[in-house]
Amino acid sequence: MKRNKSFRYYIILLIITLTSFSNSFARELSDQSEVSLLTCSPGEELYSLFGHSGLRFKDPKNNMDIVFNYGTFDFNTPNFYVKFARGKLKYKLAAADFERYKKAYIYEKRGIIEQKLNLDLASKRKLFAAILENYKPENRFYHYDFLFDNCSTRIRDIIEKNTKGKITYPENKNTPKTFWNLLDHFMQKSRWIYLGIHLILGTPCDIEATPYEYMFLPDNMMHAFADAKIINKDSAVPLVSSTNTILKETLILETTVWYQRPIFIFGIIAILGLIASLFYYRKKKNLFVIDYLLYGASGLLGWIIIFLWFFTDHQATGPNLNILWAIPIHFPLTLIFLARKNIYSYYYFLIMSILLLIVIGCWYFIPQSLPNAILPFVVLLLIRFLYISKKLKFKLAQ
Known part of the structure; x- marks a missing residue:
């Protein structure tokens, strides 16, 4: 009651x-x-x-x-x-x-x-x-x-x-700022959010804001x-x-510690990938499981960029020049060519090696603020492309 x-x-x-x-x-x-x-x-x-x-x-x-x-x-x-x-x-x-x-x-x-x-x-x-x-x-x-x-x-x-x-x-009266200049201030402490936002937003953020x-x-x-x-x-x-x-603000936003930052983690992965590539090259063996993961991940990211760029109403997600290295056709074409190992596979990996080499060489000149934290990952993609094209060239010459 x-x-x-x-x-x-x-x-x-x-x-x-x-x-x-x-x-x-x-x-x-x-x-x-x-x-x-x-x-x-x-x-x-x-x-x-x-x-x-x-x-x-x-x-x-x-x-x-x-x-x-x-x-x-x-x-x-x-x-x-x-x-x-x-x-x-x-x-x-x-x-x-x-x-x-x-x-x-x-x-x-x-x-x-x-x-x-x-x-x-x-x-x-x-x-x-x-x-x-x-x-x-x-x-x-x-x-x-x-x-x-x-x-x-x-x-x-x-x-x-x-x-x-x-x-x-x-x-x-201050120095003019782009949208990235304005946004980055709020993302400095959380480096993974910083990386994620820089991967999905495109060239509109590089425009100078009024x-x-x-x-x-x-x-x-x-x-x-x-x-x-x-x-x-x-x-x-x-x-x-x-x-x-x-x-009064009492929340203290934690800064990502150095060993958990993307650039450190991707740097370690790139170094291990390079060591593994050299080791297996001398052993005359393949390590394609790495490539399935690398190119599968970068290809899927490329398709996400395509989706956000062309199939959404978001104004800031396209054009997005991260697509120069996160190429959508990596998934599934790279995985298919890995399995076939023919002359077409060789030229595919050779062309992709040249393209990535150009992208990395022009990284700081591309008219978009590409995130430096992902650069070790992109370098590892290049290492594996060069590795595979070299292996295929040797095999086809036999």
């Missing part, structure tokens, strides 16, 4: 909470209202590695304190992983009570910096009305783009469209807002009226 009463109590409490939350949406912002940009520090997971942004509406008179953010998606979406991989998964605008929002970041040991926006009441009300229009079920979903349309740029855009006057940002485009990253948008101004006909006021640290 007590359990039933307790259950009914929580149900009633939940209904009251949801009702009050819903009713707060229906009210117009009062003269006590505040609008703030929340910038959240990076987390441990890949999706949180670059930080996050939220838009807070606080109105004590209406008993409202809500945070909106554009960085959520529905795991129950049909074919979730297929749509995610193809860039067709729609992200959505979500709303949460501020205290609930804050608790999530306390749990993750991440920081939150609040910048109160210096908006007049008319702009606050217009902005709130626009965000509520966006929040309608038929409007809240959008096609996320990592570089150009994400949880930060959406907030920037809706603020600009609904603020009286024009928002201007300071000129960038200062306005810097704001696809939450931290950069926070810094841009700090020095931005609202320009009206006869006045110019700061966009941010005050800055407050709501939560």
Whole structure:
């Protein structure tokens, strides 16, 4: 009986909470209202590695304190992983009570910096009305783009469209930066994530970004807002009226230790592969099991690059010049030619050797930031191509 009463109590409490939350949406912002940009520090997971942004509406008179953010998606979406991989998964605008929002970041040991926006009441009300229009079920979903349309740029855009006057940002007096320059700062500690991102993203990240485009990253948008101004006909006021640290970051992101870094591991593998190749060459024996693994892996990576480049909506995944060494036809053609060992096999491995030699020689001149950590692996591919072509040439000469 007590359990039933307790259950009914929580149900009633939940209904009251949801009702009050819903009713707060229906009210117009009062003269006590505040609008703030929340910038959240990076987390441990890949999706949180670059930080996050939220838009807070606080109105004590209406008993409202809500945070909106554009960085959520529905795991129950049909074919979730297929749509995610193809860039067709729609992200959505979500709303949460501020205290609930804050608790999530306390749990993750991440920081939150609040910048109160210096908006007049008319702009606050217009902005709130626009965000509520966006929040309608038929409007809240959008096609996320990592570089150009994400949880930060959406907030920037809706603020600009609904603020009286024009928002201007300071000129960038620093050295121009590419998208890679902006991203690499957040990936320096996790070297495997650094490698993975550099393998799947292509030449669009090597383009020089404009200062306005810097704001696809939450931290950069926070810094841009700090020095931005609202320009009206006869006045110019700061966009941010005050800055407050709501939560201090306590999370310490671990740096990948040297012996676990990809360049060290691939370096060891390359050295062992070279030693094994020399040993088996002198013994006049083959070690094709290594080649099945090497060329199978590089070929599969090549097909992934092709898929992300041509068959998805991601703008940053193609063109991708990693395909110059991760050649898709390695899987299955290389495996087939390994088995046949004829004149065609010889010329195939010889041509691939020359191609890889050119790629390695031009590694630092290719117009894309190819990851150095994978270079020992590519060198090992070349060693094995040379080994096999030499063996086939000797066999065919007999």
